[in-house]
Each structure stands twice: as structure tokens, then as C-alpha cells.
Amino acid sequence: xxxxxxxxxxxxxxxxxxxxxxSAPLAARMRPRTLDDLIxxxxxxxxxxxxxxLLEDRRPLSIVLWGPPGTGKTTIASMVSDVTxxxxxxxxxxxxxxxxxxxxxxxxxEHLARGQGTVxxxxxxxxxxxxxxxxxxxxxxxxxxxxxxxxxxxxxFSVISPLLSRSLLxxxxxxxxxxLTAVLxxxxxxxxxxxxxxxxxxAIEHIVRLAGGDARRALTYLExxxxxxxxxxxxxxxxxxxxxxxxxxxxxxxxxxxxxxDQHYDVVSAFIKSVRGSDADAAVHxxxxxxxxxxxxxxxxxxxxxxxxxxxxxxxxxxxTTAVAAAQTVQLIGMPEAQLTLAHATIALxxxxxxxxxxxxxxxxMQDVRQGRIGxxxxxxxxxxxxxxxxxxxxxxxxxxxxxxxxxxxxxxLPDELVDAVYYEPTxxxxxxxxxxxxxxxxxIIRGR
Numbered sequence: 001x002x003x004x005x006x007x008x009x010x011x012x013x014x015x016x017x018x019x020x021x022x023s024a025p026l027a028a029r030m031r032p033r034t035l036d037d038l039i040x041x042x043x044x045x046x047x048x049x050x051x052x053x054l055l056e057d058r059r060p061l062s063i064v065l066w067g068p069p070g071t072g073k074t075t076i077a078s079m080v081s082d083v084t085x086x087x088x089x090x091x092x093x094x095x096x097x098x099x100x101x102x103x104x105x106x107x108x109x110e111h112l113a114r115g116q117g118t119v120x121x122x123x124x125x126x127x128x129x130x131x132x133x134x135x136x137x138x139x140x141x142x143x144x145x146x147x148x149x150x151x152x153x154x155x156x157f158s159v160i161s162p163l164l165s166r167s168l169l170x171x172x173x174x175x176x177x178x179x180l181t182a183v184l185x186x187x188x189x190x191x192x193x194x195x196x197x198x199x200x201x202x203a204i205e206h207i208v209r210l211a212g213g214d215a216r217r218a219l220t221y222l223e224x225x226x227x228x229x230x231x232x233x234x235x236x237x238x239x240x241x242x243x244x245x246x247x248x249x250x251x252x253x254x255x256x257x258x259x260x261x262d263q264h265y266d267v268v269s270a271f272i273k274s275v276r277g278s279d280a281d282a283a284v285h286x287x288x289x290x291x292x293x294x295x296x297x298x299x300x301x302x303x304x305x306x307x308x309x310x311x312x313x314x315x316x317x318x319x320x321t322t323a324v325a326a327a328q329t330v331q332l333i334g335m336p337e338a339q340l341t342l343a344h345a346t347i348a349l350x351x352x353x354x355x356x357x358x359x360x361x362x363x364x365x366m367q368d369v370r371q372g373r374i375g376x377x378x379x380x381x382x383x384x385x386x387x388x389x390x391x392x393x394x395x396x397x398x399x400x401x402x403x404x405x406x407x408x409x410x411x412x413x414l415p416d417e418l419v420d421a422v423y424y425e426p427t428x429x430x431x432x433x434x435x436x437x438x439x440x441x442x443x444x445i446i447r448g449r
Contacts, residue, residue, distance in 0.1 A: 067172025070214030073150035126158030174213025199241035224249035301327035313358035315430035353430025375415025
């Protein structure tokens with residue numbers, strides 16, 4: 001097995017990588033060349049950070065870059081190769097298979113034998129299955145490659161534990177509006193970009209707002225706006241890119257939302273928590289994000305039905321009726337009209353009084369059952385509709401509730417082991433306040449207290 005590669009300072013020059021042509025997209029032309037050129041990501045550039053150590057020590061190191069699109073994952077991987085002079089191999093987990101991984105590792109070992117390290121960049125590593133990720137382990141373990149794996153998904157769920165334990169995790173956050181503005185300003189002035197051209201403040205603000213923290217998207221929008229204004233050719237005159245140009249180029253945001261990934265779970269979590277927290281404005285916002293991104297409206301309707309019992313319960317029993325009606329309507333009419341019904345149900349549940357007493361009641365009862373606190377059904381409650389039941393004393397002494405005053409009879413219903421158990425504890429919120437008052441009286445009668 002080869003020793004882990006240490007360049008010993010032999011490869012201080014940048015790797016010979018193809019020059020990005022002037023015809024390449026603006027985002028490709030403006031890719032930062034050094035770590036200090038990165039805008040944002042202070043934790044990545046800080047002294048002692050994993051990326052900084054990798055560039056300074058020139059020793060193989062496996063890194064998992066976790067962040068949304070457009071935050072610099074590919075840029076960082078390319079930069080490591082440029083600065084170290086190591087061979088750069090890029091694989092996309094969307095199209096690459098185990099053979100491609102093994103071929104890349106074989107090539108890395110050949111380069112290592114000649115004294116050159118390898119940066120193996122795996123884009124969207126979360127799309128690799130377990131076998132494909134397993135194929136990376138020998139090369140990572142032996143130091144044959146510097147693995148830089150990029151993912152938009154939480155690595156704890158999408159990257160196998162053996163690979164994750166051998167890698168350093170670096171999380172990249174979306175760029176702030178100020179950082180995106182700096183990215184666009186640099187693209188306007190840099191000779192690799194639009195070379196000294198200008199854009200109005202409101203045009204920049206429009207692009208930044210629609211980019212949603214994604215630098216690549218912001219540069220793509222800027223280039224499109226430049227194209228609208230005629231600034232995409234070197235021979236063009238240099239008027240300012242206007243808000244109208246930017247609005248013509250792109251008039252809506254593309255929501256960052258992966259129906260199978262973190263964004264799906266994060267947004268729906270925020271949606272449910274907003275309804276539970278009675279913030280109708282926030283709830284409608286997250287609803288709109290899900291609908292705009294193409295979320296299945298039936299999934300949203302199901303979540304509302306769950307919430308109606310989980311978080312509202314008897315504080316407003318009509319909430320469940322509303323949620324069920326919304327789900328049925330979604331099935332009947334479909335989108336886009338169903339968005340009105342979902343908004344109706346969302347707002348109705350958000351402004352409804354809240355109670356989790358039903359949730360707590362079934363939770364406590366289930367816990368007792370799971371812990372074996374069950375006991376025998378009291379004899380007077382057992383089935384007495386068969387021959388010989390009376391000989392077993394089944395049904396003997398049962399009090400028919402309708403024969404009692406107020407339709408409530410003093411009688412033991414719970415098993416002996418749970419005779420004093422209290423599961424349902426109503427709140428004083430909404431309609432449940434009336435339920436509480438009645439239930440406390442009824443329980444006293446039933447238990448003879």
C-alpha cells in the first residue's frame with residue numbers, strides 16, 4: 001500500500017487547468033481563484049480551517065462540503081487543485097457509477113506513483129448509493145486521493161457513516177444580500193466579467209432578492225439582464241443595466257426546494273410550526289413556497305389533517321372537519337384551484353384556538369400500554385352476549401348509562417391497575433374550556449368523588 005502523499009513543497013505552482021473561455025457563462029468566468037477571493041464563508045477562510053490547512057500542508061484530506069446550490073462547493077474543490085497543482089477529477093453522482101469511481105482511483109494511484117496528488121471531487125455525493133460510497137473508502141483510508149464531496153443534503157442522512165467518519169464536515173451557508181451584492185459588483189468591474197459596466201442599485205437589489213443566497217444564480221441573472229440591455233458583447237456601448245432590464249430577464253424567484261431533501265423537510269416543518277404557533281402570515285408564506293416548488297398538494301392536506309387533531313383537538317373540533325374537507329376538495333379539483341382551498345384551511349387552522357390535550361392523552365395512554373400497565377377488563381364490562389357468560393359473571397353489575405341521571409353512571413371503567421389514571425386533561429382554550437368544565441363534573445360522577 002502506498003504511503004500517503006506529501007508533496008513536500010514540490011508543487012507550489014498552480015495546476016495547468018484550461019483557461020475559461022470568454023464565451024463561458026459569467027458564473028464560470030468569475031469563479032474565485034484563491035481562498036481569499038471567496039466572498040463570504042469566513043469560517044472556510046479562517047486560519048486553521050480545514051480548507052486552509054489543506055492548502056498550506058498539502059496533505060491528503062477528505063472533506064464533505066454541505067450547503068445549498070451556489071455557495072461555492074465546486075469552486076472550493078477546483079481551487080484546491082489549482083493551488084496545490086494536484087490532478088483534478090470531477091465526477092457527478094447523477095451519472096457516475098462504481099466503475100467511474102474505480103477508474104478515477106486507479107488514475108490517482110498512477111499519478112501518486114509519479115509524485116502528484118489527486119483531488120477527487122464528487123458532486124451531489126448524496127445521490128451515490130451505499131455500494132458506490134463504499135468504493136471510495138480504500139482511497140480515502142490510504143490517502144490516494146483528497147476527496148472533496150459536495151452535497152445539498154444533510155450528510156448525517158445521505159453519507160455513509162464510515163465515509164463521514166473519515167472526512168471533515170464543512171457547512172456552507174447561503175450568501176447574505178450584502179455578500180451577493182459584492183459578488184455582482186465584482187462581476188461588473190472585473191475584466192473576466194462585464195469589465196467596468198454598471199447596474200442601477202434597484203436592478204442589483206432585484207437580482208439579489210430573486211437569487212435567494214445563490215451566487216451562481218445571481219451571476220446568471222446578471223448576465224441575462226446584461227443580455228437584455230445589449231451589454232453581453234464587448235462591442236456594446238456601456239449604459240447602466242436598469243431595473244427594467246433585470247425584470248425583463250427574470251421576473252420570478254426559483255424557490256430552493258428539493259422535494260426529497262432537506263428543503264422539503266425544513267419548509268414543511270416551518271409550515272406546521274407556524275400553523276401551530278397561530279402565525280397565519282408565516283403559514284401562508286411556507287404554503288406558497290411548497291406550492292410554487294411543486295409539492296404534492298395531497299401531502300400538504302394530509303399534514304393539515306394531522307395537525308387538526310394534534311394541535312387543535314377539542315379547542316375547535318371543526319378544525320378537523322375543515323382539514324378533511326380541504327383534503328377531499330384537493331382530490332376533486334386539483335391544482336391550481338386547490339391552492340385556494342389549502343390556503344383557506346391553513347388560515348382557519350392557524351387562527352383556531354390550540355390544544356394538545358388530545359395528543360397528550362393518547363400519548364400517556366400508549367406509554368402505559370407499552371410499559372405493560374394494562375390489567376384485566378373489569379368483569380361487568382366484558383361481553384355478555386353468549387351462552388355461559390353469566391356463569392363467568394361477565395356483565396354482572398353493569399350500569400346502563402342511559403338509565404342514570406344525566407346519562408352518567410357511577411361505575412369503574414378502567415382496569416384495577418389503572419383505576420386512578422388520568423389521561424385527558426382539557427385546557428381552558430377555545431371550546432375546550434366548556435369541555436373541561438363538563439368533563440370534570442362527569443369524571444367526578446363516574447368515579448364517585
